[in-house]
Amino acid sequence: MERSFMSIRRFKWFPPVAGLLLMAGVTACTLATAGNDHAPLPDPAVNATPAQGDQVAVLAGGCFWGLQSVFEHVKGVKKVSAGYSGGAANTADYDRVSDGDTGHAESVKIVYDPAKVSYGQLLKVYFSVATDPTxxxxxxxxxxxxxxxVIFYGNDEQKRIATAYIAQLSAAHAFPDAIVTQVVPLKGFYAAESYHQDYAKRHPDDPYIVFNDAPKVSHLKQQFPDLYVPDHEVVSVLLH
Structure with missing residues (x-):
């Protein structure tokens, strides 16, 4: 019941339309990545200075199921939590956030080892395969x-890196349309309900996941082979 309810909330007309598209020969990859067919993005010209200890990044851009699934497969990422950022604590609830008037965005909190992956590399993954910034x-x-x-920056360095990278991508015309990604201070991150955590991992056959989120992980593997972490290693990280 939980699974079908969530799919209906997200995309009421998806299952029948998906069936028609498949009959017409449209692939899941094509459907899920329309608008993301750009040349490989450049590395950020501005990146983080070496840091000791785990760092945190908070990013938003579409359904947090897909964002969580993508970043769990990135080398150096230790934990990814789905949640809400941008609004007040008392409205950090799925039903309230779904109304669209709380200020919250579905987000992920990424705990990572800066010795293995930099903040700039996370942003490159974010813009390349996790979201369409236009x-x-x-x-x-x-x-x-x-x-x-949205990029919710936790300090001045994250703000500097994010704004510089957006300016770099804009100057290079990396996307056919203007980048509309917001860069705003992180005021709080509120973990989502338990049934949202690792939703893609627990429901890989859900049509929403198959068409919208699984292709993002496939593109991560294709575009970032040196950063990609296979499924069996993701499980060991999550259980650690």
Whole structure:
């Protein structure tokens, strides 16, 4: 019941339309990545200075199921939690956030080892395969401010790296349309309900996951082979 309810909430018309598209020969990869067919993005010209100890990045851009799944497969990432950022603590609830008027965006909190992956590399993954930064207040089938593209910076260095990278990508015309990703201070991150955590891992056959999120992980493997962590290693990290 939980699984079908969540799919209906996210994309009420998806299953029948998906069936018609498959009959017409449209692949999941094509459907899920429309608008993301760009040349490989450059490395960030501005990146983080060496740091000791685990660091945290908070990013938003569409459904947090897909974001969590992508970043769990990135080398150096120790833990990814789905949640809400941008609004107040008392509205950090899925039903309230789904109304689109709380200020929250579905987000992920990424705990990572800066000796293995840098903040700039995480942003490169984010812009390359995790989200379409040119879509305003939506991502693919999901529409509303809660699905907007946002980098929530935790300190001045993260702000500097994020704004510089967006400027770099814009100057290079890396995308056919303007980047609308917001760069705003992190005021708080509130973990989502337990049934949202690792949703893609627990429901790999859900049509929403098959068409919208699984292709992102496949693209991560293709575009970032040196950073990609296979499924069996992701499980060991999560259980650590």
């Amino acid at each position: 879509e305003l207040n939506r991502q693919g089938p999901d529409v509303g401010t809660q699905y907007r593209s």
